[in-house]
Amino acid sequence: MIGFISYxxxxxxxxxxxxxxxxxxxxxxxxxxxFNGGVVAFFGAGAYGTLILGGTPQADHLGGFGLIYxxxxxxxAAVAGLLAWVVGILTLRLRQDYLAIATFGIAxxxxxxxxxxxxxxxxxxxFRGFERPLRDLFGDGxxxxxxxxxxxxxxxxxxxxxxxxxxRSPFGRLLRAIREDEDAARSLGKSPARVRLxxxxxxxxxxxxxxxxxxxxxxxxxxxxxxxTLTFQIWAMLIVxxxxxxxGAVFGAFLIWGGWTSSGWALSRFAPVEAQxxxxxxxYILIGSIIVTMLLWRPQGLLPERLxxxxxxxxxxxxxxxxxx
Amino acid sequence: xxxxxxxxxxxxxxxxxxxxTALTGAAAAQDCTTKIGAVLPTSVDWGKPIAETAQFVxxxxxxxxxxxxxxxxxxxxxxxxxxxxxxxxxxxxxDLDGVQVLLGAVSSxxxxxxxxxxxxxxxxxxFSCCSSSGAFTTLAEEGKTKGLWFRTFATSNxxxxxxxxxxxxxxxxxxAVLYKNDDWGQDIGKLxxxxxxxxxxxxxxxxxxxxxxxxxxxxxxxxxxxxxEAIYLALYxxxxxxxxxxxxxxxxxxxxxxxxxxxxDEFRDAVGLQYLGSAxxxxxxxxxxxxxxxxxxxxxxxxxxxxxxxxxxxSYDATMIALLAMEAAGKDAxxxxxxxxxxxxxxxxxxxxxxxxxxFTAARDVLAGGGTVLYQGATGNVRFDENGDVSAPxxxxxxxxxxxxxxxxxxxxxVDALAGAGN
Numbered sequence: 001m002i003g004f005i006s007y008x009x010x011x012x013x014x015x016x017x018x019x020x021x022x023x024x025x026x027x028x029x030x031x032x033x034x035f036n037g038g039v040v041a042f043f044g045a046g047a048y049g050t051l052i053l054g055g056t057p058q059a060d061h062l063g064g065f066g067l068i069y070x071x072x073x074x075x076x077a078a079v080a081g082l083l084a085w086v087v088g089i090l091t092l093r094l095r096q097d098y099l100a101i102a103t104f105g106i107a108x109x110x111x112x113x114x115x116x117x118x119x120x121x122x123x124x125x126x127f128r129g130f131e132r133p134l135r136d137l138f139g140d141g142x143x144x145x146x147x148x149x150x151x152x153x154x155x156x157x158x159x160x161x162x163x164x165x166x167x168r169s170p171f172g173r174l175l176r177a178i179r180e181d182e183d184a185a186r187s188l189g190k191s192p193a194r195v196r197l198x199x200x201x202x203x204x205x206x207x208x209x210x211x212x213x214x215x216x217x218x219x220x221x222x223x224x225x226x227x228x229t230l231t232f233q234i235w236a237m238l239i240v241x242x243x244x245x246x247x248g249a250v251f252g253a254f255l256i257w258g259g260w261t262s263s264g265w266a267l268s269r270f271a272p273v274e275a276q277x278x279x280x281x282x283x284y285i286l287i288g289s290i291i292v293t294m295l296l297w298r299p300q301g302l303l304p305e306r307l308x309x310x311x312x313x314x315x316x317x318x319x320x321x322x323x324x325x
Numbered sequence: 326x327x328x329x330x331x332x333x334x335x336x337x338x339x340x341x342x343x344x345x346t347a348l349t350g351a352a353a354a355q356d357c358t359t360k361i362g363a364v365l366p367t368s369v370d371w372g373k374p375i376a377e378t379a380q381f382v383x384x385x386x387x388x389x390x391x392x393x394x395x396x397x398x399x400x401x402x403x404x405x406x407x408x409x410x411x412x413x414x415x416x417x418x419x420d421l422d423g424v425q426v427l428l429g430a431v432s433s434x435x436x437x438x439x440x441x442x443x444x445x446x447x448x449x450x451x452f453s454c455c456s457s458s459g460a461f462t463t464l465a466e467e468g469k470t471k472g473l474w475f476r477t478f479a480t481s482n483x484x485x486x487x488x489x490x491x492x493x494x495x496x497x498x499x500x501a502v503l504y505k506n507d508d509w510g511q512d513i514g515k516l517x518x519x520x521x522x523x524x525x526x527x528x529x530x531x532x533x534x535x536x537x538x539x540x541x542x543x544x545x546x547x548x549x550x551x552x553x554e555a556i557y558l559a560l561y562x563x564x565x566x567x568x569x570x571x572x573x574x575x576x577x578x579x580x581x582x583x584x585x586x587x588x589x590d591e592f593r594d595a596v597g598l599q600y601l602g603s604a605x606x607x608x609x610x611x612x613x614x615x616x617x618x619x620x621x622x623x624x625x626x627x628x629x630x631x632x633x634x635x636x637x638x639x640s641y642d643a644t645m646i647a648l649l650a651m652e653a654a655g656k657d658a659x660x661x662x663x664x665x666x667x668x669x670x671x672x673x674x675x676x677x678x679x680x681x682x683x684x685f686t687a688a689r690d691v692l693a694g695g696g697t698v699l700y701q702g703a704t705g706n707v708r709f710d711e712n713g714d715v716s717a718p719x720x721x722x723x724x725x726x727x728x729x730x731x732x733x734x735x736x737x738x739x740v741d742a743l744a745g746a747g748n
Contacts, residue, residue, distance in 0.1 A: 144446070
């Protein structure tokens with residue numbers, strides 16, 4: 001039983017971290033219509049940033065600034081934001097698919113830089129030398145994982161509430177206006193380029209925060225953690241959960257990650273011995289089928305966007321229309 | 326059943342058990358099952374044989390009566406070469422299946438987070454066949470592996486040492502090093518450069534080769550600029566072929582030193598044997614003992630082919646040592662006890678045992694009597710240092726019409742001597 005709880009906490013921690021990243025992407029894609037194909041670059045920037053800022057000195061790569069953890073984590077998120085700002089200025093004039101290709105390129109570049117810039121990132125062997133915060137207090141085992149899970153959960157709730165407020169605010173309506181029709185928004189005197197940049201950077205900071213938490217949890221990061229697969233996983237979570245709906249984003253993260261891991265577990269347990277060697281490949285097929293089925297059967301996601309028609313000056317009483325489609 | 330019958334039945338069972346033990350050395354009672362975990366990249370083409378080999382060991386040990394009279398069940402999970410997936414699988418194995426021994430992973434980038442966030446906190450012993458990163462040694466030196474980490478992958482430093490020895494023996498004055506741009510390649514590239522310089526040989530360039538590029542002209546031009554007398558190649562065949570073709574077409578020297586990853590027919594055929602006359606390869610080797618032959622023979626029986634492939638002998642040894650250590654640690658041993666027992670099954674002064682079912686049975690008897698054994702594995706007389714790293718004997722080989730031939734054998738003692746001289 002204790003084993004089950006221990007695993008459940010571990011699973012929920014990773015799922016919550018991924019959910020934070022999905023929320024960040026949801027702000028960019030779901031609400032602003034920015035196709036970020038390089039999620040993993042911002043995730044990775046947050047991860048490497050946190051470890052470099054918060055790690056102990058290492059002989060063979062940068063790091064060892066030993067900042068207290070909250071600062072290191074915030075710093076990591078800021079690094080992701082900075083990267084997003086630079087990338088955004090260069091690429092945000094690009095529309096949808098072009099932006100997707102450009103950001104995808106950024107992500108591949110990021111991975112290659114981390115793989116090669118050994119003095120910065122430790123190269124292919126990965127970045128070590130980070131002590132998980134408050135280890136002395138909680139030890140190394142279940143207690144630590146539980147405490148860390150609470151911390152991650154608090155941040156997830158915080159990010160969720162922040163985004164819920166943000167998208168219901170006038171700024172949120174502006175984001176959707178730009179998503180739907182940029183020219184119309186411009187004709188109302190708004191500056192789409194600036195707003196898109198703000199949304200892109202904010203979303204990337206959130207993704208970077210997730211990356212920082214991820215690296216903290218493993219106390220290690222390597223180029224293998226920032227392969228394009230992660231971008232795909234996070235996108236799958238958002239699409240299945242429901243783009244444009246923060247609840248859907250969180251739900252999708254837990255659902256997809258749950259399916260991803262439990263399919264492996266179930267196969268290892270129930271598949272016949274002769275088939276054990278092929279469970280890895282079977283799992284890939286299963287995951288792919290689930291996503292394809294979802295796209296065919298319910299392209300708007302499990303929890304679709306709820307269109308809110310707001311009326312200025314009135315206490316808000318949202319009427320939903322979108323869910324009927 | 327009456328009491329008398331029970332007694333008689335017991336006697337018969339005892340007699341049968343004694344007879345079986347006498348005949349085959351195997352214990353009969355196998356009502357219990359002990360689980361071990363394996364996290365390996367079975368969804369990747371080269372990962373599957375590694376997992377097959379591990380299962381092969383488990384089958385042999387079960388055939389020999391299992392560990393402490395219990396059948397071993399290996400629960401295999403795929404890592405998809407994704408650290409998240411691998412760590413989750415490892416955590417599920419430790420928490421849900423309660424394994425005390427974990428085999429895996431292959432990639433260092435997966436093994437490392439498993440080690441830091443699953444096995445070390447839970448006190449589970451981890452045996453990896455193939456993770457090569459130097460980061461594990463550093464981590465162990467810092468005492469953060471708590472002695473729970475072992476790997477049977479010895480090639481990087483041993484091969485680098487022998488590669489430098491080849492360069493010296495051939496009298497090369499200058500060498501350019503080209504390496505695959507991953508953790509293995511970066512590691513071996515750096516080590517080779519270091520050992521070459523220690524031998525007084527100039528390293529004119531160290532060039533990283535990324536996978537799957539259509540052309541390596543730029544990299545090769547970099548390498549050729551210093552006009553080295555020879556090149557050292559730590560590459561996989563696909564990239565190795567392109568690089569060597571461009572190298573030769575630009576007029577580079579045919580003096581080549583190759584890592585074991587290029588010991589492939591594909592490479593020889595694509596480059597052409599006429600260009601490989603002065604190419605020397607290095608590899609870690611099986612010891613010149615019967616056990617290594619036994620491994621090859623049994624492997625051929627089971628799979629119908631030679632155990633040629635990355636990590637197969639390493640996987641065999643990792644699994645066998647893990648199971649021997651479980652036997653030595655006693656019934657229901659915790660991971661830390663299993664890890665502590667590894668020294669008892671890889672003791673240079675112990676009774677030598679072979680790498681097969683009979684070897685396991687022999688080891689069981691010695692261990693039961695409180696003795697220690699020396700496991701003579703598929704990669705050699707495996708001996709871990711205090712960081713869980715191994716050394717191994719080596720060979721120098723070259724290409725022939727039909728495959729490769731061994732030019733010279735470098736024993737473990739000579740390798741250790743080279744390592745001592747290199748430092």
